[in-house]
Amino acid sequence: MFKFRFNKWYPYLLLSPALIVLFLLFLGGVILGLSQSLGYFPVLGLEEPTFKYYLEVWSSTEFLNSLVFSLFISFTSAILTTIIGVFFAYQLLKIKNKNRIINFLYKLPIIVPHIIASLMVFLILTQSGILSRFAYHLGLIEEIAEFPRLVFDKNGFGIIAAYLWKQIPFVVLMVYTVLKQINGSFEAAAKNLGASNSQVFREIYLPLTAPSIGSAFIIIFAFSLGSFEIPYLLGPTYPQTLSVLAYKKYISLDLTQRPYTMVIATSLTMITVILIMIYRKILSLISRYHL
Amino acid sequence: MFKKNIYRKIILYALIFLFAFPLLLLLVWAFSGRWPWPNLIAESFSLEGWRYFIDPANGAVESLATSVIIGVAVTFITLLISIPAGKAMGLYDFPGKGAVKILVLAPLIVPPLAVTMGIHINFMLLGLADKFIGVILVHLIPTLPYSIRIMTHTFEGLGDKFEAQARVLGAGPLQRFIHITLPLISPGLFSAGILVFIISFSQYLLTFLIGGGRIITFTMLLFPLVNSGDRMLAAVYSLVFIAAALIFTLLMERVLVNPAEKRDHFYI
Amino acid sequence: MSRITIENLSKKFDQKEVLKNLNLEVRAEEMVALLGPSGCGKTTTLKLISGLLAADTGDIKFDGNSVIELPTEKRGAVLVFQENLLFPHLNIEENIAFGLKMSGVEKKIRTSRVTELLELVNLPGYQKRMPGELSGGQQQRIALARALAVNPRVLLLDEPISNLDANLREEMRELIRKIHEEENMTTIFVTHDREEALLVADRIAVMKNGSLEQIGTPEELYRSPVNRYVANFFGQANYIRGCKLGDEFYPDCQNTELKHDQEAEKKLVMIRPEFLHLTKEEFSDSDLMVLKSKIIKRSYAGERIYYQVEADKLQDPLRVIDYNLSNFEAGEEVFLHIPLAKAAYLKE
Numbered sequence: 001m002f003k004f005r006f007n008k009w010y011p012y013l014l015l016s017p018a019l020i021v022l023f024l025l026f027l028g029g030v031i032l033g034l035s036q037s038l039g040y041f042p043v044l045g046l047e048e049p050t051f052k053y054y055l056e057v058w059s060s061t062e063f064l065n066s067l068v069f070s071l072f073i074s075f076t077s078a079i080l081t082t083i084i085g086v087f088f089a090y091q092l093l094k095i096k097n098k099n100r101i102i103n104f105l106y107k108l109p110i111i112v113p114h115i116i117a118s119l120m121v122f123l124i125l126t127q128s129g130i131l132s133r134f135a136y137h138l139g140l141i142e143e144i145a146e147f148p149r150l151v152f153d154k155n156g157f158g159i160i161a162a163y164l165w166k167q168i169p170f171v172v173l174m175v176y177t178v179l180k181q182i183n184g185s186f187e188a189a190a191k192n193l194g195a196s197n198s199q200v201f202r203e204i205y206l207p208l209t210a211p212s213i214g215s216a217f218i219i220i221f222a223f224s225l226g227s228f229e230i231p232y233l234l235g236p237t238y239p240q241t242l243s244v245l246a247y248k249k250y251i252s253l254d255l256t257q258r259p260y261t262m263v264i265a266t267s268l269t270m271i272t273v274i275l276i277m278i279y280r281k282i283l284s285l286i287s288r289y290h291l
Numbered sequence: 292m293f294k295k296n297i298y299r300k301i302i303l304y305a306l307i308f309l310f311a312f313p314l315l316l317l318l319v320w321a322f323s324g325r326w327p328w329p330n331l332i333a334e335s336f337s338l339e340g341w342r343y344f345i346d347p348a349n350g351a352v353e354s355l356a357t358s359v360i361i362g363v364a365v366t367f368i369t370l371l372i373s374i375p376a377g378k379a380m381g382l383y384d385f386p387g388k389g390a391v392k393i394l395v396l397a398p399l400i401v402p403p404l405a406v407t408m409g410i411h412i413n414f415m416l417l418g419l420a421d422k423f424i425g426v427i428l429v430h431l432i433p434t435l436p437y438s439i440r441i442m443t444h445t446f447e448g449l450g451d452k453f454e455a456q457a458r459v460l461g462a463g464p465l466q467r468f469i470h471i472t473l474p475l476i477s478p479g480l481f482s483a484g485i486l487v488f489i490i491s492f493s494q495y496l497l498t499f500l501i502g503g504g505r506i507i508t509f510t511m512l513l514f515p516l517v518n519s520g521d522r523m524l525a526a527v528y529s530l531v532f533i534a535a536a537l538i539f540t541l542l543m544e545r546v547l548v549n550p551a552e553k554r555d556h557f558y559i
Numbered sequence: 560m561s562r563i564t565i566e567n568l569s570k571k572f573d574q575k576e577v578l579k580n581l582n583l584e585v586r587a588e589e590m591v592a593l594l595g596p597s598g599c600g601k602t603t604t605l606k607l608i609s610g611l612l613a614a615d616t617g618d619i620k621f622d623g624n625s626v627i628e629l630p631t632e633k634r635g636a637v638l639v640f641q642e643n644l645l646f647p648h649l650n651i652e653e654n655i656a657f658g659l660k661m662s663g664v665e666k667k668i669r670t671s672r673v674t675e676l677l678e679l680v681n682l683p684g685y686q687k688r689m690p691g692e693l694s695g696g697q698q699q700r701i702a703l704a705r706a707l708a709v710n711p712r713v714l715l716l717d718e719p720i721s722n723l724d725a726n727l728r729e730e731m732r733e734l735i736r737k738i739h740e741e742e743n744m745t746t747i748f749v750t751h752d753r754e755e756a757l758l759v760a761d762r763i764a765v766m767k768n769g770s771l772e773q774i775g776t777p778e779e780l781y782r783s784p785v786n787r788y789v790a791n792f793f794g795q796a797n798y799i800r801g802c803k804l805g806d807e808f809y810p811d812c813q814n815t816e817l818k819h820d821q822e823a824e825k826k827l828v829m830i831r832p833e834f835l836h837l838t839k840e841e842f843s844d845s846d847l848m849v850l851k852s853k854i855i856k857r858s859y860a861g862e863r864i865y866y867q868v869e870a871d872k873l874q875d876p877l878r879v880i881d882y883n884l885s886n887f888e889a890g891e892e893v894f895l896h897i898p899l900a901k902a903a904y905l906k907e
Contacts, residue, residue: 011379011388017372022395025410025429025432026406026432027394028409028410033405033409095296107537107540111536123522132329134331136329218400227402228496229495233518243404247496262408265404265405268405272400276400457646460661475646
């Protein structure tokens with residue numbers, strides 16, 4: 001009898017170290033951040049929960065500009081990454097002897113961190129960067145100032161470029177893995193029925209990979225939204241992304257500002273959570289009506 | 292058909308070039324002396340950046356060692372936690388498994404910045420802030436999801452039959468783990484290990500917030516260099532970083548991992 | 560080698576009863592086959608005996624002592640899985656010696672035991688090979704050797720033969736028999752293949768829906784099954800409903816007096832088609848029940864002829880296998896002789 005009970009609890013026993021760490025560090029962090037943003041901050045003598053910090057932050061232009069800027073950058077980079085990534089994944093499917101390419105794509109984004117990706121964008125796209133130098137030699141510009149500001153610009157061009165560099169391989173591999181598993185005979189059957197290459201892609205591969213493309217999109221969107229290094233190193237002084245704004249306020253050392261900072265940080269969490277919930281909802285709707 | 296293939300290859304090699312070219316640029320900058328606009332090639336080459344890097348007064352080598360020590364500790368602890376967790380997730384069905392799965396994967400999506408800012412004050416109160424142990428603990432947050440996921444896949448693929456077989460042959464729990472489970476999960480263990488090490492090695496923000504400027508890892512030095520636009524030094528440090536990560540990866544792979552097993556795990 | 564006693568063993572998976580009050584006794588040094596269709600609980604029984612699963616209720620005894628509380632690794636009931644599960648990272652020698660090493664047997668003894676076992680399974684000199692280099696049949700034999708190495712109290716084999724190619728099966732059957740005779744190992748093996756069970760086992764336990772239908776020697780099961788399920792499992796059968804009074808049997812209880820006679824038992828008689836005889840002339844014997852019949856169908860099959868006959872007094876036609884090659888035509892009137900001594904009386 002003891003043995004039976006032991007079996008029942010065994011998985012939880014195995015999980016307990018992981019759960020303890022995730023509860024204390026991760027959930028603890030999320031919950032503490034939330035309570036601090038609600039003005040519960042005993043260290044500062046604040047113990048009355050209130051929405052006032054939310055109301056103040058959410059109505060400030062600084063926050064709203066950051067929000068728009070963050071969403072713009074994340075959305076643009078996620079859309080571009082996904083389109084380009086899916087395109088390359090499909091091309092990759094069609095050629096032979098690609099193990100070395102895959103290996104390269106697999107390793108690159110793992111080994112090169114955000115900081116170095118930022119540096120590389122910096123070396124290429126700044127006004128004194130290598131692209132500007134090529135432009136000069138091609139006779140497109142004559143002076144350094146004529147080259148457009150692609151880094152530290154208000155459109156976040158440099159930030160988006162760095163995200164693309166870092167995230168395209170991820171999408172290529174994720175989508176390629178799924179494409180590879182799709183039975184090749186679907187394609188043969190469709191072609192036999194008179195479908196062209198682009199029709200095969202639109203009618204067969206795209207619908208079948210849609211869920212993983214969607215997941216890839218959500219993951220990179222959320223990741224860009226919460227990421228700090230790239231927008232800090234390549235972004236303009238104004239507007240700043242939410243993550244940079246939170247960071248700047250956080251290190252200001254003025255502890256009375258802390259609840260405002262935590263509102264920004266918690267807003268980031270909320271946006272990502274809402275996004276995932278919407279995505280799951282859409283996915284379940286799709287699967288309900290298509291199957 | 293033949294033509295089409297050529298055009299595909301051109302596209303793909305363009306992609307590869309696009310991703311490899313910046314690395315090349317990094318290499319040239321690391322050895323450049325003077326390289327003013329609009330020259331395409333540096334006017335002079337020098338090893339000044341490398342001398343700066345090696346000079347003990349600048350603490351670069353020491354910080355590299357700090358990064359490696361933290362990385363190894365994080366890897367060890369993360370794997371120790373992930374082996375049983377992966378076994379539970381990969382082999383058993385139990386009430387609440389769906390919720391655990393969400394909890395395990397959530398740190399991939401929820402910004403680590405928000406989480407770290409939330410727990411920082413408690414780390415201070417507990418005396419974990421500004422210490423090695425605090426930095427190691429906070430690195431568990433971004434690494435655990437990946438390694439638990441890899442170990443889950445590993446155990447799913449392996450099943451529990453080999454362990455059952457060892458059991459009926461008379462092997463006790465510890466013997467089964469050492470003689471059967473551990474050797475059989477080692478490919479997954481080492482891919483997880485490589486990934487965890489590199490994630491820890493690449494951390495900047497978490498180390499900065501929790502380490503409070505006292506724990507100087509390699510990225511602590513690299514970040515300001517990139518931020519201030521010191522291209523030559525930043526390139527040198529970046530190359531050292533990439534080389535260190537690459538050497539670690541190749542070392543682990545060559546010695547221990549079967550290349551066919553390590554693919555489908557991603558990291559942005 | 561132990562005597563295995565299973566008492567009222569039950570096991571549920573998610574409310575589904577896989578085993579219901581199983582009772583079974585396996586004598587020491589006996590080889591018993593658990594026979595039944597997939598899902599009848601035979602593999603579950605092996606896992607319960609080995610301890611890999613915990614029973615809900617009931618007891619398992621080795622030589623009269625309950626082992627239900629003993630953990631798997633201390634029971635000495637070694638299960639050889641269907642997939643043979645050689646440890647892929649260990650060579651053949653290390654695989655076979657695994658159990659001995661775990662119990663701390665010294666290296667020299669291990670080595671000589673491995674050599675001995677490899678000879679027993681006809682794979683001498685394979686010590687340093689890796690499992691991946693061996694064929695499926697060879698792997699199965701190594702798995703067997705590995706199980707024998709620890710001198711188990713009972714050897715449990717899960718479908719040891721059915722996974723093999725047809726040409727390897729006979730070899731494996733003979734090997735299992737040979738090992739059983741040389742090592743005198745109490746053995747329980749699971750199979751869904753009737754012929755495999757008949758050829759290899761000393762006794763066969765027929766299982767259905769988680770309980771034991773009947774256990775007996777192959778001959779007992781063939782000749783005197785206790786119910787239709789077992790009868791059908793071991794070949795073609797004719798059934799005759801009727802009443803038994805003393806030694807007499809009355810098909811359909813046609814003797815009117817019988818219907819009111821309290822002592823007359825309603826019975827179902829089972830008789831195999833090859834025990835029935837057809838003749839042109841009637842001859843009687845006290846053991847024979849003779850019925851006037853008509854041939855409905857005749858199928859010639861070389862050394863034997865299949866007939867379907869309709870007896871005047873019976874509702875259902877009977878099947879007859881005739882090895883005497885007596886030549887009757889369809890439609891011909893004949894006498895059907897039923898040797899009641901070779902019939903089995905079943906419960907309805």
